[in-house]
Amino acid sequence: MRALIAATTGLVLAFALVLTITAMGSPMGKTSPKPLLTTVPAHP
Amino acid sequence: MRRKASLILLALAVFFTALSPLLRWYAFPRLAKIPANQYQDMVLEAKNATLLDYGTMQAKTVPKVTIVQTLKGDVDAAKKIDKTAGRDVVVWDGLSYVQGPDGKMVSSIPERYIFDAHTQDPVHATGEMVDGDPVKRDGIEFKWPFLTQKRDYEYFDAQTRTTNPIHYKGTENFRGVKVYYFEQTIPWTKVPFPKTMPVKGITPESVAKTGTTRWYTTVRKFWVEPVTGAPVYGEELHKEELRGGTLLGDRDKVTAFAGDVKMREDYIKHTVALVKSNRTLVLLMVSYLPWGFLTLGLLLLALSLYLEARSRRPGDPASTEVQEPEPVNA
Incomplete structure (x- = not known):
């Protein structure tokens, strides 16, 4: 019984971690202020 | 004590083993x-x-x-x-x-x-x-x-x-x-x-x-x-x-x-370097971490089973669990 509880705890923690990380996602940030180029850049 | 350790190891083994496919098939496509x-x-x-x-x-x-x-x-x-x-x-x-x-x-x-x-x-x-x-x-x-x-x-x-x-x-x-x-x-x-x-x-x-x-x-x-x-x-x-x-x-x-x-040549070099770096990040999610977690999970499971087996071995002094006194009821 205790083994089953331990295994379930591990499984729940794994799901909780992955669901939390994916729900948080990543911030979208802001549009770059740099313009669309009409000159040839000297380097990347 | 061994019993408790084997249970903790079992929980960790399940945690890492479950994390492996979850990371590859659930988290990666969303992240x-x-x-x-x-x-x-x-x-x-x-x-x-x-x-x-x-x-x-x-x-x-x-x-x-x-x-x-x-x-x-x-x-x-x-x-x-x-x-x-x-x-x-x-x-x-x-x-x-x-x-x-x-x-x-x-x-x-x-x-x-x-x-x-x-x-x-x-x-x-x-x-x-x-x-x-x-x-x-x-x-x-x-x-x-x-x-x-x-x-x-x-x-x-x-x-x-x-x-x-x-x-x-x-x-x-x-x-x-x-x-x-x-x-x-x-x-x-x-x-x-x-x-x-x-x-x-x-x-x-x-x-x-x-x-x-x-x-x-x-x-x-x-x-x-x-x-x-x-x-x-x-x-x-x-x-x-x-x-x-x-x-x-x-x-x-x-x-x-x-x-x-x-x-242009300088852009080729820049692009190749950038792609190599991004490739490592993607591989981390689709390969390195899932396989690493799976291996770790299996090792922890083996260790947990080993400790559990030792704790149950007859005649092993470590297997002798201290019995807590039963409460006395009137």
Whole structure:
């Protein structure tokens, strides 16, 4: 019984971690202020 | 004590073993995406190209034609479309600016490309366009999906405004990176004149009145790093002609542009380095961590079972558990 509880705890923690990380996602940030180029850049 | 340790190890074993497929099949497809605020530029060159002199209407060979391509993510537009589309979207505003050997503009074609941030599938929304013309893309453009497969893809051609297959032609090694080589041929097709013409006073409408039409063909080649789906190198055998009409006098056609367009060397080096770095990040999620967690989970499980077996061995002093005294009930 205790083994089953331990295994379930591990499984729940794994799901909780992955669901939390994916729900948080990543911030979208802001549009770059740099313009669309009409000159040839000297380097990347 | 061993019993308690084996239970903790069992919980950890299940935790890491479950994390492995969850990371690969659940988290990765949701976390791997093109950032909405991405900005990138690319310089391509066509050396010893043929270019039309609109002053004399004669084609001539020039030492170099340069194409500057910029892609800029519009975050606010992406947020708006996110809400209606119900998925993560990227809105790229692009500009293909072509410059002649004298530094003067040859053509300047803007476009707006809207696509799913995770799968790179096109998303249709107001504002999707090429050179001001509304378009509907049915395929990818500029970038392949993460974990690119060895198969043909549908690729959008901005000149003809059509989507056509781009064929997988084999696996190669490009500067130490394993890449998939894709090729697409667009046969001679009548295409619209750019809205911005190189000579002041000449507009697409004024040219159309002369009866002259613009035709284009290209062989498009991409070497794509399959884990990230990012092209590390690209080439185009690009030809444009003006045909018929009074603009050409007694000639049937004249070459407007012909050249082998290739990425500039410093941009190739930069792109290869960037793709190598991004590749490691993607591999971390699809390979290194899932396999690592699975191995760790199995090792912990084995250790847990070992401790459990030892704790149950008869005659082993460690297996003798201290019995807590039973409460005495009256």
